[in-house]
Amino acid sequence: MTLLGVQYGKAVTLAEDLLAEGEPEREFNPGIAGRLPRKRVAGGALIRDPAGRVLFVVPGYKPFLDIPGGVADAGESPLAACRREIREEIGLDLPVRRLLVVDWIPAHGVWPDGIMFIFDGGQLDEDQAVALKPTDDELKGLRFLAYDDAVPLLRPSMARRVQAALDALDDDHPHYAEFGRSQ
Template identity: 60%
Template sequence: MDDDIRRGDLLAEGEPEQEFHPGIAGRFPRKTAAGGALIRDQAGRILFLEPTYKPTLDIPGGIAEYDESPYEACRREIQEELGLALEIGPLLVVDWVPALGVWSDALAFIFDGGVLDPSTIAQLKIDPVEARAHDFLTLDEARDRLRPSLTRRLTLAQQALTDGTPKYADFGR
């Protein structure tokens, strides 16, 4: 969203709502939000990254920073990870992910990252801090290197591309 539009929208909202019971807002749980992109090549294969910070494949994208929308997080992370300022398309999936280990529960948003032509693929500049490698794979080819929940989420994203209807999921279901 354009910064000027956002500022205008915030001004139109008026003064922030006051708490009836001071301190209550600080006691509410905080959810993490992440935005990722389903980016494909002309053969329909999905762009996967091999992150430097975890053992499984992932799609480009990442966790939203404070006061950043999942869509903007997706755009920023694509620029950082791939060196491309891609046009990010519509929402495909919103998936609630339960708390696991040290990670709080989260909302994972997947947007349509479009189809890259060979000349754009040749321009990919993978950030070595973020990823060791990248590859275009079918979901079946990548399945053994993905968490089951991401496989389910990406299956839903592909369905959303086909039928034009965004999907909501709980842990990929």
């Protein structure tokens, strides 16, 4: 059961929302839905320690640091993917909710274009930060870093995306970006 929210004081599931939508509309031109482009979608979290440093994961499958999170599975929302990946990667069930960044990234090499979401993962207390360990075999480690110290260890687009997320924290509204550049 996927809980989407609360309506009129009652929990609402995805199944209930789909039922309320009614029958799906028919294709005006048969086969068009199958020809529509598909985009990669991912959700990540900006998680900080008490000093305000950002949590980065050290993947074993690529040479750059990343933030906790990952690609959404089929039928999974970016927020659900973010929460799932945080549980898988660092073993925490954080109350991730607030959207910080929506970033479109272009196709690059074998990777199709995509939409990346960054959510506010909050600030861990000192005990949580010190005890944190990777809980996913794909990760070689975790690092809390000040933004400026992290930049040389990030892909340029990720550095811009993280900066946009930090800016969104400061100015209290989400940012839309294209390839990490706020618009």
